[in-house]
Amino acid sequence: MATSISATQKQQVMQQVRQELAQQNFQELLARINPKCFERCIMKPGTRLDSSEQTCLGRCVDTYIQTWNLVSTTYLRRLQREGGK
Structure with missing residues (x-):
């Protein structure tokens, strides 16, 4: 038996996925920024x-x-442009 989801449920799932991806992207960004900017800007680490x-x-x-x-x-x-093809 196939289960179907409503358009509203689909939108909610997609929104949740987008939020999770945004959070992952932000965490990845921070992981890259910290060492790069520290190395570039801090010549003599101190207090x-x-x-x-x-x-x-x-x-x-x-x-x-x-x-x-x-x-x-x-x-x-x-991605949107290619997905529309």
Whole structure:
């Protein structure tokens, strides 16, 4: 016996999948940002960040997030375009 799901249930499942993927993407992004930006910005690790290190880290994180968003958006558009064929 086949079970069918309603359009609403399908939308709910898809939304949940999207949220889980977004969370996984964010965790992956953080795992990549931390070592890269630390290596780039922190020359002498200590107990505090000086203002230049804080500025560098802020810019590094912003750049990484902007790039990640651009790549993700481009990839999703491509998937949607190819899925429509």
